[in-house]
Amino acid sequence: MLMLALSPLVASAQDDLVKKLDANKSDSSKKKFTFTPVVNVECTSVKNQGSSGTCWSYSTSSFLESEMIRMGKKPVDLAEIFTARNVYLDKADTYVRLHGGLNWGDGGECHDVINMYAKYGAVPQEVYSGLNYGTSKNKFGEMQAVLKGMLDAIVKNPNGKLTPNWKKAFTAVLDTYLGEVPESFTWHGKKYTPRTFADEVVGINPRDYVELSSFTDQPYYKKTPFLVPDNWTFEKVYNVKLDDMTKIIDYALSKGYSVAWAADVSEKYFSWKNGVAYVPEKDWEDMSEEEQKDMFNGPKPERKITPQMRQNAYNSYETTDDHGMHIVGIAKDQNGREYYMVKNSWGEKNDYKGYIYVTKDYVRYKTTAFLLNKNGMPQEMRSKLHI
Numbered sequence: 001m002l003m004l005a006l007s008p009l010v011a012s013a014q015d016d017l018v019k020k021l022d023a024n025k026s027d028s029s030k031k032k033f034t035f036t037p038v039v040n041v042e043c044t045s046v047k048n049q050g051s052s053g054t055c056w057s058y059s060t061s062s063f064l065e066s067e068m069i070r071m072g073k074k075p076v077d078l079a080e081i082f083t084a085r086n087v088y089l090d091k092a093d094t095y096v097r098l099h100g101g102l103n104w105g106d107g108g109e110c111h112d113v114i115n116m117y118a119k120y121g122a123v124p125q126e127v128y129s130g131l132n133y134g135t136s137k138n139k140f141g142e143m144q145a146v147l148k149g150m151l152d153a154i155v156k157n158p159n160g161k162l163t164p165n166w167k168k169a170f171t172a173v174l175d176t177y178l179g180e181v182p183e184s185f186t187w188h189g190k191k192y193t194p195r196t197f198a199d200e201v202v203g204i205n206p207r208d209y210v211e212l213s214s215f216t217d218q219p220y221y222k223k224t225p226f227l228v229p230d231n232w233t234f235e236k237v238y239n240v241k242l243d244d245m246t247k248i249i250d251y252a253l254s255k256g257y258s259v260a261w262a263a264d265v266s267e268k269y270f271s272w273k274n275g276v277a278y279v280p281e282k283d284w285e286d287m288s289e290e291e292q293k294d295m296f297n298g299p300k301p302e303r304k305i306t307p308q309m310r311q312n313a314y315n316s317y318e319t320t321d322d323h324g325m326h327i328v329g330i331a332k333d334q335n336g337r338e339y340y341m342v343k344n345s346w347g348e349k350n351d352y353k354g355y356i357y358v359t360k361d362y363v364r365y366k367t368t369a370f371l372l373n374k375n376g377m378p379q380e381m382r383s384k385l386h387i
Helices: 010-020 055-070 079-096 110-120 141-156 166-178 194-202 242-252 290-294 307-315 360-368 379-385
Strands: 036-040 184-186 191-192 209-213 223-225 238-240 257-261 325-331 339-344 355-359 367-375
Touching: 010 166, 010 307, 036 339, 055 079, 055 110, 055 325, 055 339, 055 367, 079 110, 079 141, 079 166, 110 194, 141 166, 184 194, 184 242, 184 325, 191 194, 209 242, 242 257, 242 325, 242 360, 242 367, 257 360, 307 360, 339 360, 355 360, 360 367
Parallel strands: 209 238
Antiparallel strands: 036 325, 184 191, 209 367, 223 238, 257 325, 257 367, 325 339, 339 355
């Protein structure tokens, strides 16, 4: 979903984006907003993806942890880097098959987590942290530079044909930086493999999960190509109308289902520090300096988003596939406007301890895709989509 991490998807891009968004803030924001929860879906603690573009794995793993809670299970802190590592292995195959004609980096999409779960299983964080190189948080810049250099050398094909050993060498680099994946492990006194742990402990059905977006240039209520650089599996998404997006999300939350969300967060009106995102009536360039400084100091009038506005922003690269997060509830501000309560994976160093309040118009405008359990969708919508 995205760089469900960052475009371009290299590890340093994550740091650059966070630094940029730290500048989008107002001085008295938290004092001038009053948020009252309306719907709360239970979720696990906020994590920190560190210096890595793996938000897609963190957000959708968080989503699966909430799915465990919804199903009456005790949630497990799932190993996000186990999933990411499996993506890097499979993406390398595609990169080589396409002679390097594929976006390479940390990034992925929400559906990658579901696909890797179905193919490789899952493990708890305590079994596979991915911290095998002397750091307490992810720091993937060096590793990704080595992986990219290796793959580019391979696709140049200096021997005239590929050898069968390149994948073994690639895997060895992942083992060196992230650690080897155990064939089996003991957890809470019982022995598991990644497959049996996924089936017996996590217990989700990968076929229950669907991914959606909204485009005016494709038929509605059918699967359509999802043309973003980090969709390395070329998966399609269900195409719904603009207002359907928030109607589906609202319905899911009201029924206890959370949502994995991929979006553009590079706009001036997304403030990580203040924990607020909305679509102001004026563009940043048209605001006075005073208006810019005051942008997050309490609720402001908001632009009404149309389907064509959304499509134009996507077509012009104003909307890019930046980041993945986890929608876990709805809240109202002091004026009655509704916001989605969004769990991020950049630690707790913002005004709301790692959460962001995002308006529905921001979601309509800047969503690239979202993923949820199909059973959390209105029956009428499921019938239209034939799911």
